Amino acid sequence: MVKMKNRSIKRANPFMLLFWILLFFTLLSINLNAHAARLAIVIDDIGYRVNEETKILQMPAAVSIAILPDSPHGRKMAEKAHQQGREILIHLPMAPLSEQPLEKNTLLPTMSREEIERIIQHAIQRVPHAVGMNNHMGSAMTSNLAGMEKVMQVLSHHHLYFLDSVTIGNTQATKAAIGTSVPVIRRNVFLDNIQTEAETRHQLNRAIVLARKQGFAIAIGHPHPTTIRALQQTLATLPNDVELVTPGMLLAPVPTSKNDKQSANKNDKQTALECIKLQGAKPAPITQLDYLKMAAKALTNNAIVNTLNQQIQNILGKLSGQAEPDSRPENAKTGATKKTGACSGF
Numbered sequence: 352m353v354k355m356k357n358r359s360i361k362r363a364n365p366f367m368l369l370f371w372i373l374l375f376f377t378l379l380s381i382n383l384n385a386h387a388a389r390l391a392i393v394i395d396d397i398g399y400r401v402n403e404e405t406k407i408l409q410m411p412a413a414v415s416i417a418i419l420p421d422s423p424h425g426r427k428m429a430e431k432a433h434q435q436g437r438e439i440l441i442h443l444p445m446a447p448l449s450e451q452p453l454e455k456n457t458l459l460p461t462m463s464r465e466e467i468e469r470i471i472q473h474a475i476q477r478v479p480h481a482v483g484m485n486n487h488m489g490s491a492m493t494s495n496l497a498g499m500e501k502v503m504q505v506l507s508h509h510h511l512y513f514l515d516s517v518t519i520g521n522t523q524a525t526k527a528a529i530g531t532s533v534p535v536i537r538r539n540v541f542l543d544n545i546q547t548e549a550e551t552r553h554q555l556n557r558a559i560v561l562a563r564k565q566g567f568a569i570a571i572g573h574p575h576p577t578t579i580r581a582l583q584q585t586l587a588t589l590p591n592d593v594e595l596v597t598p599g600m601l602l603a604p605v606p607t608s609k610n611d612k613q614s615a616n617k618n619d620k621q622t623a624l625e626c627i628k629l630q631g632a633k634p635a636p637i638t639q640l641d642y643l644k645m646a647a648k649a650l651t652n653n654a655i656v657n658t659l660n661q662q663i664q665n666i667l668g669k670l671s672g673q674a675e676p677d678s679r680p681e682n683a684k685t686g687a688t689k690k691t692g693a694c695s696g697f
């Protein structure tokens with residue numbers, strides 16, 4: 352019986368058999384890539400707690416930080432984070448609905464455009480290297496369309512994106528940005544409304560589930576000890592299909608009703624958009640050899656098929672008669688590192 356099986360395998364065209372196996376893995380890999388889950392994590396309220404925030408800066412560089420402009424350590428943290436290639440946001444205080452102590456230079460809906468301009472310019476000076484802004488508190492401000500329109504008009508002159516923390520359901524941030532060049536993205540999950548490790552791990556898992564479902568998710572946390580411990584644990588065991596990204600890397604081109612000012616000026620956000628396009632680009636397979644090459648590239652980082660990949664390389668070498676440097680696992684890793692660095696540095 353075993354001998355019969357062996358004979359039938361020998362009779363089958365081994366090249367065609369291998370081709371169909373490779374095609375199966377290629378399609379499987381493309382399918383997995385298409386569902387890659389991109390997760391952005393932002394830690395708010397940076398600038399007050401050096402000990403905790405130092406631990407944040409020891410996390411992967413894709414974990415971004417939002418700095419309170421008038422905090423005592425904000426500028427120092429911005430410089431350190433920038434040296435790491437970490438994305439920085441201005442965490443701009445905005446008026447809440449409830450009565451509570453306000454940060455200095457908190458935006459109020461009643462402020463004039465000039466006053467808002469002054470506060471934002473001050474914040475930009477206090478938080479160097481910022482590429483985006485999100486709101487600290489701010490339910491009264493972000494639910495006020497006229498107030499947020501002034502904010503967006505000012506931001507459009509400073510090439511900053513806006514991450515809406517969504518502290519209130521009827522936030523007007525997205526609506527206020529229409530007609531401006533300001534890209535707006537929204538927070539999906541708060542990690543630590545309840546400050547326990549278990550709760551933050553639960554919220555991180557929620558974010559991962561959402562990222563798998565819609566392709567991306569944005570989670571916001573704070574430098575609480577419980578949040579830090581939960582993040583350290585979860586990030587150390589992040590599933591392979593989840594890619595940690597910065598919020599800026601999730602930006603999509605914003606259709607504006609007026610001229611697209613971004614296309615006129617080469618700026619940081621465009622670099623981010625270019626990175627997204629590069630990451631999303633997939634070569635179209637043309638020939639059987641192209642299929643084999645794609646399979647080799649797609650499988651290089653998959654431990655399960657590393658052995659198979661080695662066989663692919665051997666066959667490709669025979670077929671093409673030349674080396675395929677980009678498909679070597681070690682080179683692929685180096686290239687991916689470079690690409691990440693280039694995108695995360697904007």
Ligand SMILES: [Zn+2]
Nearest residue numbers: 395396487488
């Ligand atoms: Zn805050």
